[in-house]
Amino acid sequence: MFCMNCGTKLPDHAKFCFNCGAKVPDGLGDGEAASVAPEEQVPDTKTPVTEPQEESVPGSHFTILGKYKVELPRGTAVYNQLWAPFNREGTRLALLARHEIRKHLKEHTVENPVEFSAQVLAYCMSACGPLFEQAVDLLIDHDIDYVTKKDLWDRLDDSVKSTDLVQAMLADQAAIEDYEKDLAVEKQADKASWRGGGFGIMGAITGTIKASMMNTAQDALSSLGRSITGNSYSDRLENFIRDRSAKRNYPAMACDFISTICRFDLFTEVHRLLVAECDLPEASFETDKADSRRKNLLERFANGKIEEEDVFKGLCSCLEITGNTLPVYKALLELEPSAARDVFQMAEAEGEELDLARSVWQTYMKNKNVGKVFHFPDWVPNFLSRPFYPVAGPAMLLALLIELRDLPQMFRREESPHVDIALAAGTYWIPADAADVSFWGMDSEVLLELEKPEQTDWAAHDVHFHLVQFTGAAEAWSNGIREKKLREAQEALEAGDKAHALLAFQLAAEMGSAEAAWQAGILQARSGQQDEAQWSAVEAAVLGKKDAAWVLYQYLKKKQNEQCAAYRRLAAKDAQELVAQGKFAEALDWYEKLVAEGDGTACFYIGQMAEQGQGMEEDKDKAMAWYEKAKSLDCEEAGTAIGALAFAQGQQWEERASAETGEQAMADWQQAWQSYQQALAEQHPGADEKIRTIGLQLGKAMEAQGESVKALDYYQAALAQGSQEALLEAARLCVDPRNETFDFQEAWHLYQKAAEDAETEADEEAVQAEWDSRKALVPLEERVACLTEAVADQMADAAYYYWGEKLSNPLENAMKSYGSQAGVEADEVVVLGDSTHSLFWGKGEEGFLITEDGQLISSLGTKISLDELGPVAYREEELVATISGTVLARFKGQSDEDPVFCGLLNEIVLLLHPRRGDTGQIL
Secondary structure (H helix, E strand, O other): OEOOOOOOEOOOOOOEOOOOOOEOOOOOOOOOOOOOOHHHHOOOOOOOOOOOOOOOOOOOEEEEOOOEEEEOOHHHHHHHHHHHHHHHHHHHHHHHHHHHHHHHHHHOOOOOHHHHHHHHHHHHHHHOHHHHHHHHHHHHHOOOOOOOHHHHHHHOHHHHHHOHHHHHHHHHHHHHHHHHHHHOOOOHHHHHHHHOOOOOHHHHHHHHHHHHHHOOHHHHHHHOOOOOOOOOOOHHHHHHHHHHHHOOOHHHHHHHHHHHHHHHHHHHHHHHHHHHHHOOOOOOOOHHHHHHHHHHHHHHHHOOOOOHHHHHHHHHHHHOOOOOOHHHHHHHHHHOHHHHHHHHHHHHHOOOHHHHHHHHHHHHHHOOOHHHHOOOOOOOOOOOOOOEEEEOOHHHHHHHHHHHHHOHHHHOOOOOOOEEEEEOOEEEEEOOOOOOEEEEEOOOOEEEEEOOOOOOOOOOOOEEEEOOEEOOHHHHHHHHHHHHHHHHHHHHHHOOOHHHHHHHHHHHHHOOOHHHHHHHHHHHHHOOOHHHHHHHHHHHHHHOOHHHHHHHHHHHHHOOOOOHHHHHHHHHHHOHHHHHOOOHHHHHHHHHHHHOOOOHHHHHHHHHHHHHOOOOOOOHHHHHHHHHHHHHOOOHHHHHHHHHHHHHHHHHHHHHHHHOOHHHHHHHHHHHHHHHHHHHHOOOOOHHHHHHHHHHHHHHHHHHOOOHHHHHHHHHHHHHOOOHHHHHHHHHHHHOOOOOOOOHHHHHHHHHHHHHHOOOHHHHHHHHHHHHHHHOOOOHHHHHHHHHHHHHHHOOOOOOEEEHHHHHHHHHHHHHHHHHHHOOOHHHEEEEEEOOOOOOOOOOOOEEEEEOOOEEEEOOOOEEEHHHHOOEEEEOOEEEEOOOOOEEEEOOOOOOHHHHHHHHHHHHHOOOOOOOOOOOOOO
C-alpha cells in the first residue's frame, strides 16, 4: 500500500509513513481486498498483465554537482528514514550534554566522583527520555504495543553497564573504599550516603531510570548545580578523591553515553524488532570494504593516478554500501567544497547533518585553519564593536548555520541571540530556514544564492545582508527590492515619515545601494543612533559612496586612528564612478585632494587617467611617474600597472630599434632592455622571455666591441631567466684569461650548471668537452687555487684532507716524512691528503701534498706537475694515474671522501691531453 499524503510505498499493516510521518487511515491495507465487479476481477487476456513496479523510497536517489549519482538500496533508504530522528536528536542531546556539564564544571568542583557520576548518569538518562518515548511510539505505530520504556532500558542494561560513565563510577567507588580500608578510617556511616538509594550498579540504573521517567532533563540538569560536599575525611583521603575526580572527563563521558545509548543501541534494538515482526527490508552494509575503497581512492588521487571525477564516482559508490558515512561526506567536502549543499542534503536524509556540521566546524576552528583561509579587510572598523563568526567556503557556512539552528545554546549569546557572519570571497547557498543571522561580505566577490528568495520573508526571519552580491534567482529579486525600497524611502521622506524611510533605506542598502546606506546613516545620526550611523557609513563607503569614506577618514584622522588610511583608499576607489561617468575634471579634483593627504591609490588613478588620456593629454611618462609615486605610498595596484606600462614601452623601443641601424639601434635596444627590466621587477608576464632574448643579443654586441664586463652583465641577466645560451657565453667570458672578466672559479660553476641543465646527453657531453678544452688555457696556479676553494667548500667535514688553517700540525709531520726531501717548502703547500691520521704519518705510504704552483708529491716518492699527470682514478682505495697506471697514494677507511677529491682534481685541474699527446679516461 502507499501513503495517502506523499505516495511512499509502505509495508502491509503500516500505521505511519516513513517519509512524511502521516498516519495511515484505519482499515487501509487490513483484511481482505474490497469486492470488485466481476469484469474487474478477470484480466483482459488480450492485454499483457504487468506487475506494478515497486516505487523507490524517498531518500534513495541523490545527485552531487548535477552529475554524480548515489543510488541507495531500498533497505538502506528505509533504515535511514527510521534512523534519522534518532541520529539527529541523539547527536544534539549528546553535544548539548557535553556543553552543559562542561559549563557546570567551570563553576563547581567535584568533591565526590561517585555521587557526581551518579548525577551525570541521572541527567543523561533523563535527557534520553524523549527518544525512548519516540521509540515506543514507533513500535506502537507498527502494532508492537507490548514494549514499554522500561522494557527498552532493560534490554539496554548491558550497554549501560559498559559505558565509560558507569564503569568510571564503579571504579571510583571501589578505589575509594579500598583506600579508606588502607587508611583504617571508620566510615560505615558515611557509606550510607553513597549507597543509600541504591548506588550499586543495578540500584544506580534503577534509580536513574525512575528519575528519567519522573523528571524532565532540565530537572536532572539543575541537580548538577548542587554543592557536592560529601563527608569530612582525612586530608589524604580528600586529596585521593579529588585526584580521581580530576582525571575524569565527565563532559566527554556524558556525550558518549547519550550518543551510544540513544543514537546507536536504542535504535538498533528498535530496528531489530521492526525487521523481525513487521517485514521491513533489512539494511546490509559493507563498511570495511567502503573504508578501504575510500582510502585507496584518496591515496591514488593524491599520487596523480586518477582524476577528480574518478574519486567522486568512487566515493558515491562508498555511500551506497557503508554504515559509516561521515568520513565519506568529509572526503567529498574536502575534495570539492562547492558540493556542500548536495552533501549536507544527503547527510540530512539520515540525520547525520549535525554530526557532519560539527566535524567540519571543529576541523576549521581547532586546527587553526581560520587564519590560513580568512582575513578581515583593513576597512573592518576597529572603532566599532561587533563580534563576527569568520567563514571561508560554502561547507563552513552550512556547518555553522546547522549548529546555530540545532545548538543555539552553544553558538548564540543569551543577551543577543542574533549572529553576525563574516564571509570570505566565494559563492554561498543560504537555506530558507536561516534565522536571526546577518551575512557580511568581507570581499567584493562574495556571492549569495538564496533558497526561494521571493517566497521567503527574510526580514521576518531576522535575516539581513550586508556588502554582498546576489546570484541566480536572487539577483533579479534583489534588484527589484532595491529599486522598490529606494522609491518607498524617498516618498516616506517627503511625507515626513522618517521611521518608515529609515527601514526602507536599510533594506535597499542590504540589496547593495550605497546611497541608501548613506541616507540611512544620516537618519540614524539625527536620531541619536551613533554606532548604527557609523556602521551604515562604513557600508556606504565600501559600496562606493566616496563622501561616506571621506567623512570616516576625517573622523579617524582627528582621533589619530591608523585605520584612517583604509578609508582614504576607499574614498579614492569610490571616485572611480566619476571616471566611469566621464566626469574627469571632478574626479581629478577629488584625487588631487587625496594626493595632498598622501594617498597612493589616488596617485594610481591619476596615473591611469594620464596613461589613457582621460581628462588630460595622454602621457605615458607622466603616468609612469604617478604609478611610481603610488607604489612609494604603498598602493598595491601600482606595481602591476608599472609592469604593464614598462612592458608596453619596451615593445615600442623594440619596434624602433628594429627599424634603425648603428648606434641609434643600439641605443633603442638598450632602452627596450631597461623597460623590460622594469617590467620584470614587477613580475609582468613575458618580461622574462624578453630579458633572455635581448640580454643575449646585447651581450654579444658588447662582446664584439670588446666590452667584456658589460657583455657579462647582459649574459648574467639573461641566464638568470633561464637562457642556456647566455649561460655558456658567460662561462666563456669567465674562463678566458685574456678577458677583464676572467674568473676561473665562476667559470667552473657556470660550466657545471650548463652541464646539469643540458637537455640531452649529447649536449652535456659537448659542454664537458668545451670545459676540458677551455681550462687547458688557464694557468695551473689558477686551477690549483680553484681546487683549494672547492675542497674547502665541498669537503668541509673531511677527516683526512687539510687546507688553510687545518694544515699546521699534519703538514709538519708530512714535511718531516717526505715533503722536505722533495725540495718543497711548507708555505708552498695548499692541500694535504693523509688517510692514516696517525702519529707516524707517511710511513704507511698513504698520503700526498699539492703545492700552489701545481706540484704533487706523494709519500710513495712521486713528484710530478699536475699538468703532466693526466686524469686520476680512485680504485680499491688507491689513487692511480690512469695514463701511466702509477699508484700515487693509498687510502684507508675514508672511501666517501677520496672519490670526491679525485672528482674535483680531475674536473678542475687535470687535463685530458698531457704534453706527450696521450688521452686519459676519467673513471
